[in-house]
Amino acid sequence: xxxxxxxxxxxxxxxxxxxxxxxxxxxxxxxxxxxxxxxxxxxxxxxxxxxxxxxxxxxxxxxxxxxxxxxxxxxxxxxxxxxxxxxxxxxxxxxxxxxxxxxxxxxxxxxxxxxxxxxxxxxxxxxxxxxxxxxxxxxxxxxxxxxxxxxxxxxxxxxxxxxxxxxxxxxxxxxxxxxxxxxxxxxxxxxxxxxxxxxxxxxxxxxxxxxxxxxxxxxxxxxxxxxxxxxxxxxxxxxxxxxxxxxxxxxxxxxxxxxxxxxxxxxxxxxxxxxxxxxxxxxxxxxx
DNA sequence: GCTCAGGTGGTTC
DNA sequence: GAACCACCTGAG
Numbered sequence: 001x002x003x004x005x006x007x008x009x010x011x012x013x014x015x016x017x018x019x020x021x022x023x024x025x026x027x028x029x030x031x032x033x034x035x036x037x038x039x040x041x042x043x044x045x046x047x048x049x050x051x052x053x054x055x056x057x058x059x060x061x062x063x064x065x066x067x068x069x070x071x072x073x074x075x076x077x078x079x080x081x082x083x084x085x086x087x088x089x090x091x092x093x094x095x096x097x098x099x100x101x102x103x104x105x106x107x108x109x110x111x112x113x114x115x116x117x118x119x120x121x122x123x124x125x126x127x128x129x130x131x132x133x134x135x136x137x138x139x140x141x142x143x144x145x146x147x148x149x150x151x152x153x154x155x156x157x158x159x160x161x162x163x164x165x166x167x168x169x170x171x172x173x174x175x176x177x178x179x180x181x182x183x184x185x186x187x188x189x190x191x192x193x194x195x196x197x198x199x200x201x202x203x204x205x206x207x208x209x210x211x212x213x214x215x216x217x218x219x220x221x222x223x224x225x226x227x228x229x230x231x232x233x234x235x236x237x238x239x240x241x242x243x244x245x246x247x248x249x250x251x252x253x254x255x256x257x258x259x260x261x262x263x264x265x266x267x268x269x270x271x272x273x274x275x276x277x278x279x280x281x282x283x284x285x286x287x288x
Numbered sequence: 289g290c291t292c293a294g295g296t297g298g299t300t301c
Numbered sequence: 302g303a304a305c306c307a308c309c310t311g312a313g
Binding site for chain 1: 307308309310311312
């Protein structure tokens with residue numbers, strides 16, 4: 001069991017930020033996360049002065065006094081979860097880089113200060129974000145659950161909880177387009193089929209992607225079926241941890257037109273534009 | 289019935 | 302290279 005006392009770490013905010021679709025609340029202060037074939041139970045310990053903080057800052061989710069409990073061994077934490085949650089990086093340093101005259105971004109960052117850019121599995125993000133197109137978050141979650149139950153492996157946690165691992169490229173490449181359509185993936189079925197075959201066949205090397213520069217990885221990802229610029233950026237940010245990736249979807253597009261008619265200052269936020277994108281996305285989704 | 293939800297790919301000019 | 306448009310599905 002690991003207790004984390006961190007100002008910029010909020011599981012509820014990460015859950016709602018739309019970068020991870022296998023993180024779910026199971027009760028008010030308990031969450032479950034499946035990453036690849038791993039399972040993690042997470043507990044929240046609300047801070048004593050939480051209420052007052054809400055009133056002062058107007059921000060949602062985590063408060064500075066909140067504690068997060070990860071139900072794993074110290075070894076699992078050190079070798080996997082610490083990096084997964086990007087916990088060795090100070091996000092308050094990112095927030096401090098925000099232009100003090102940029103009231104909108106300041107507010108967005110204050111509102112979503114507990115968000116982190118997770119380091120998720122590349123293959124899992126490829127399939128997840130192909131499914132995300134023209135789709136809403138609850139439905140994306142449902143489709144991933146269905147896919148995992150159908151093609152993943154059944155596992156049990158030490159306390160008897162059953163879950164299913166995310167199916168690998170080999171396993172998914174065996175699925176036919178018709179089978180996937182039966183699971184209600186719609187026109188994305190063809191994309192998943194073709195992409196799974198390309199990756200299982202070695203046409204695209206996922207390990208090589210990790211070594212590439214941002215734009216090179218982005219271009220390489222766009223060779224896959226069903227992956228355009230937006231989805232490639234999501235994979236670059238949420239799997240490859242390319243912090244300059246800045247996925248522009250319909251929400252972000254609207255915000256940029258409204259608050260940054262002269263263009264978003266990407267130069268200023270070199271190395272953390274993706275974090276800013278997440279603050280803006282979450283703020284727009286939850287607050288507006 | 290119609291529109292929309294975190295887009296992509298193909299066609300057309 | 303920008304501007305259409307089809308594409309599965311389910312909820313409001």
